[in-house]
Amino acid sequence: IPSVDRSLARTSAWMSYVAFAGLVALAFLPEHDVPHMVPPHRDAKAAADTAKPAERTQSPVPVKPVQTAAVPAPPTATTPTSPPTVSAATSTPANPAVATAPPPDVWTPEQINAGLRSCLQLLAPAGADIALEEPMKHGQCGTPVPLALRSIGIAEKVEFTPAPTMNCRLAASLAEWIDKVLQPAAQQVLGSRIKRIVGSSSYSCRNIYNNPKLSLSEHATGNAIDIAGFQTVDGRTIYVAKTWGPTGRDIEAAKKKAAEKSSGKAGDKDKSAEKPAEPTPSIEDAGKKASAKDKGKLVKATFKRDDAKPAEAAAAATVPGVPVPATTKEANFLKRVHGGSCTVFATVIGPEANEAHRDHFHLDMKVRSRSGSVCH
Helix, strand or coil, X not given: CHHHHHHHHHHHHHHHHHHHHHHHHHCCCCHHHCHHHCCHHHHHHHHHHCCCHHHHCCCCCCCCCCCCCCCCCCCCCCCCCCCCCCCHHHHCCCCHHHHHCCXXXXXXXXXXXXXXXXXXXXXXXXCCEEEECCCEEECCEEECCCEEEEEECCCCXXXXXXXXXXXXXXXXXXXXXXXXXXXXXXXXXXXXXXXEEECCECCCCCEHHHCCCCCECHHHHCCEEEECEEEECCCCEEEHHHHCCCCHHHHHHHHHHHHHHHCCCCCCXXXXXXXXXXXCCCHHHHHHHCCHHHCCCXXXXXXXXXXXXXXXXXXXXXXXXXXXXXXXXXXXXXXXHHHHHCCCCCEEECCCCCHHHCCCEEEECCCCCCCCCEXX
């Protein structure tokens, strides 16, 4: 046992020597051999020196160290996001017909082609000189095949100045009207044929009388024309406003005024007798006396045509201040044309109808299911 104790004592002493020698040797070892004892700032410098070139380019500007305790941390940078993309499923309408349908104010190719075919059939035998215009559509207004009518006539062409814009159906009706009504009346009454229609107008996107409470005018679809006058081959120009003469409204207004004057409502009979007799009012003066509220009101035409008896006109002339219907050849021609137009057109409105048509004829081809034609 004493020998064992001595062996343990020597072993313990030897281990103490080895441990002491190791501690002494650690003091002389190089610093890179003991990484756990390298100061933190040297470790950061070594990491920066050994960084790859690609990593250095990510932070080209050196950032100064800050004390996080004194300076708040900067906000976290956010990467901008691109706008959301629309998938093919959401960009394509569910109904393919909606995507291919034309806008509301555009005629379809089928409508234009059908209009061209109809126009060719209507105007081929009419001898029309036309200029096709671009299809026009403005809400309820417009026509798929508008045309500017320069001249038309089967037996003899009549020019239009200026060329009115209209649809083909109205142009074909004008050709029939010229040959069956206009030229025969001019030849029989005036002794000369008509070569030109002046002051005409047609297409206009508006309501009747420009009144928003009334329905759409036939002018809005190019289905109506207004004619202000005619020019003969021998050089005469016959305007509706100047040639028609006093209307039934003018005569009735003059009669009423004459009756009031004779009954003494204007004052004492002696004083009224001293006043000079009033001259026969002109067409313009008589028109001004008509009621303004009747401007757009249609009345039944009661004019006397060229076959009116001279005795009736003479009887009306016996009343002082009362005008009589015009009986000139030009006036009779206009009234015969007005009456004959009712056999061709669906609507004929002239000076006898109202103040709005005192200076022109309105002719249209309105389709009516019940009332039929209108002639005033």
